[in-house]
Amino acid sequence: MEKLSKSKRINYLLGQMGIFTPYDVVNHLPRRYEDLNYTKERDLKNKDRVVTIGKIVSLPRLVRARNIQIITFEFLTNQKNYFKVVAYNRQYLMKTLSMDDEFTIVGSFSKKNNEINLINIYKGSIPPSERLKAVYTLPSDYQNYLFSNLVRKSLDDIKGKVFSNIPYKYLNKYRLIDKEKALNWAHFPSNYEEIHQSHRHLKYEEALLFSIKNQLIRDSNKTLGKIKKEPIGIDLCENFINSLPFKLTEDQYKVSEEIIEDMNQSSLMYRLLQGDVGTGKTIVSFIALYANYLRGDQGALMAPTDALARQHFENAKKYFKDTKIKIALLLGSTPQSEKRRIYDDLNEGYIDIVIGTHALFTKSVNYSSLGLAIIDEQHRFGVNQRITLAGKGEHCDLLMMSATPIPRSLALTIYGDLEISTLYTFPNKHRDVKTSIVKTTDDIIFERVNEALENNKRVYVIAPLIDYREDERYSVEQLYARYVLEYGKKVGLLHGKMKNEDKLLALEKFANGETPILVSTQVIEVGIDVKNANTMIIYDANNFGLASLHQLRGRVGRDGSKSYCLLAVENLDEENKEKLAILEESEDGFKIAEQDMKLRGPGDLTGFRQSGIPSFSFLNIIDDFRIFEVARDDAKEIVKDKDNPSYKWVINKAEKSIVSKPLIKG
Ligand code: ADP
Ligand code: MG
Numbered sequence: 001m002e003k004l005s006k007s008k009r010i011n012y013l014l015g016q017m018g019i020f021t022p023y024d025v026v027n028h029l030p031r032r033y034e035d036l037n038y039t040k041e042r043d044l045k046n047k048d049r050v051v052t053i054g055k056i057v058s059l060p061r062l063v064r065a066r067n068i069q070i071i072t073f074e075f076l077t078n079q080k081n082y083f084k085v086v087a088y089n090r091q092y093l094m095k096t097l098s099m100d101d102e103f104t105i106v107g108s109f110s111k112k113n114n115e116i117n118l119i120n121i122y123k124g125s126i127p128p129s130e131r132l133k134a135v136y137t138l139p140s141d142y143q144n145y146l147f148s149n150l151v152r153k154s155l156d157d158i159k160g161k162v163f164s165n166i167p168y169k170y171l172n173k174y175r176l177i178d179k180e181k182a183l184n185w186a187h188f189p190s191n192y193e194e195i196h197q198s199h200r201h202l203k204y205e206e207a208l209l210f211s212i213k214n215q216l217i218r219d220s221n222k223t224l225g226k227i228k229k230e231p232i233g234i235d236l237c238e239n240f241i242n243s244l245p246f247k248l249t250e251d252q253y254k255v256s257e258e259i260i261e262d263m264n265q266s267s268l269m270y271r272l273l274q275g276d277v278g279t280g281k282t283i284v285s286f287i288a289l290y291a292n293y294l295r296g297d298q299g300a301l302m303a304p305t306d307a308l309a310r311q312h313f314e315n316a317k318k319y320f321k322d323t324k325i326k327i328a329l330l331l332g333s334t335p336q337s338e339k340r341r342i343y344d345d346l347n348e349g350y351i352d353i354v355i356g357t358h359a360l361f362t363k364s365v366n367y368s369s370l371g372l373a374i375i376d377e378q379h380r381f382g383v384n385q386r387i388t389l390a391g392k393g394e395h396c397d398l399l400m401m402s403a404t405p406i407p408r409s410l411a412l413t414i415y416g417d418l419e420i421s422t423l424y425t426f427p428n429k430h431r432d433v434k435t436s437i438v439k440t441t442d443d444i445i446f447e448r449v450n451e452a453l454e455n456n457k458r459v460y461v462i463a464p465l466i467d468y469r470e471d472e473r474y475s476v477e478q479l480y481a482r483y484v485l486e487y488g489k490k491v492g493l494l495h496g497k498m499k500n501e502d503k504l505l506a507l508e509k510f511a512n513g514e515t516p517i518l519v520s521t522q523v524i525e526v527g528i529d530v531k532n533a534n535t536m537i538i539y540d541a542n543n544f545g546l547a548s549l550h551q552l553r554g555r556v557g558r559d560g561s562k563s564y565c566l567l568a569v570e571n572l573d574e575e576n577k578e579k580l581a582i583l584e585e586s587e588d589g590f591k592i593a594e595q596d597m598k599l600r601g602p603g604d605l606t607g608f609r610q611s612g613i614p615s616f617s618f619l620n621i622i623d624d625f626r627i628f629e630v631a632r633d634d635a636k637e638i639v640k641d642k643d644n645p646s647y648k649w650v651i652n653k654a655e656k657s658i659v660s661k662p663l664i665k666g
Helices: 006-016 022-027 091-095 144-157 168-173 179-187 192-223 234-242 250-263 281-294 306-319 336-348 383-391 408-415 444-454 476-490 500-512 546-553 574-585 589-599 625-640 645-658
Strands: 032-035 049-056 061-065 068-077 082-088 102-110 115-123 132-135 270-275 298-302 327-330 353-356 370-375 397-402 419-423 432-439 458-462 491-494 517-520 533-539 562-569
Touching: 022 144, 049 115, 068 091, 082 102, 132 144, 144 179, 179 192, 192 625, 192 645, 234 250, 234 281, 250 270, 250 281, 250 397, 250 419, 270 281, 281 298, 281 306, 281 370, 281 397, 298 306, 306 327, 306 353, 306 500, 327 336, 432 574, 444 458, 444 476, 444 533, 444 562, 476 491, 476 517, 491 500, 500 517, 533 546, 546 562, 546 574, 546 589, 562 574, 574 589, 625 645
Parallel strands: 082 115, 270 397, 270 419, 298 353, 298 370, 327 353, 370 397, 432 562, 458 517, 458 533, 491 517, 533 562
Antiparallel strands: 032 132, 049 068, 049 102, 061 068, 068 082, 102 115
């Protein structure tokens, strides 16, 4: 790979984070603030964080022990206390540590030797107005102060061009500061109150816009009255249900009833079916499609990837084989002539159920009577795509499916009056996946792989990146090479940049055992069902969100046999351990989702897209619950009075954001 120049590289890194304009820069809020207010040294307790100012009073010494470099020196603080300061692996400091200057030192205090373990050191004193320093979530080789400089420059660039989306009435009601100030204070606060005031504005603004958007979608759904149709009941579906190769779980039955009941209502269905990976959502969607067929309507089932759409198609053909239902598969890669035939047949009403990807809502697709649109893995689609699909029918019920469970009260708060059905139980009771955190170099990894191969099982190997990117994370290519070295022709490769037919071939070879090891990105997170996969190794597991990891491991152990998920990390530091331990301990998708949402501070880069939870820049879904509630009520007020000129701007903005970009990624 060609080496990039420094500025190009920085632009590249920013692009990776979705940052392209000065507005994007200033919207990337600090993850936390480093407090540089000086500590009272009198009350110091062991392990306390210390910030102090003073002078170096002994010549700094550098010692090398094995491959660690240790710097030590004596420090006399302005509060007249002596400390020994120790710094690890900071050889470069030797040049700057002079005995003539004052330094501000940040470190952790160790009572035993009256020692300060150095974290940061700054020349001179820190002016009172700069004692809260923004710390950003950035790629590992992008330094904080560089980004800070960029923020300063960007704030300058947009000066006078920043407008809040909050109508004046509400700015006033909550006594919010103006937006430009809010952004300035968020990045360069002089005290905690400024941070607080800044966040009040930014969070409320985001929650309000989100809520107005939801309200608008809801309203437009409601106003589309439904054509009165023959009511159908689940009793009419019994024949179909009894023809299935398995018995429905109680949950599946109950939820199917709920959905059909909802389809009988005079207003359109707007419902989320949530259930952990493997709870059996697909068959519920088929029952809904069946009921919809009985009332004489066409149905569409949209999946985010070709592979998943194909899998649904194969299953549908199998389960519906004793019916007269005509099913078609429509993908972007479907040959043009066949596409044209499918378009005609949909238009003429010859096709009852169409299964596919985005291709389902392109302009050329017209249905004769679309009555039910189902969206699998709904979070992979932008809001507008869901709406566009439903909009293909004049009176179309909408069912969205998601594998990330959201606590009900939370879902109601963020989505308003969306209906929710939940599958709590698994059809295979004995799913037995043991999850453990290991180091990437542990022997246990290959031992597990060997064991799986001996038992004729399948192994998933997951990496966070596709190609080598000069950073420290594992890539699929790298791991593929590594595994081929060990296991030769038994290894397959799968990632989003491959051609469709190659992806399919890879999946097929994996399923039939030709390549029992599959090295992949998290594309396989989505829906793929290979029953006898019993081992999964996720490299750099700390790079994924908890909900994503939980979804990933849902791919193994589907035949009920003893299974393993190894979360491999380079460093077993406290932060990683604490986060990943939740997965070791819990199988409860709700609990994990909640933890996941809690752990994500603003500006967190990992896992948003895969989580199924709408992503927010400023809000934390759990901690800022109250703000959502307030904003939801305000949004109702605003939308009700939407011709009011003072609401024009925000309504407009919300409408525009409904046409959002697709969220699909390989
Ligand atoms: P998900 O909710 O993750 O989409 P799927 O619909 O893919 O789950 O179902 C997971 C697996 O469980 C599939 O192989 C499906 O055939 C099987 N399955 C679904 N319902 C039942 C059931 N009631 N009894 C036994 N197996 C079932
Ligand atoms: Mg599924």
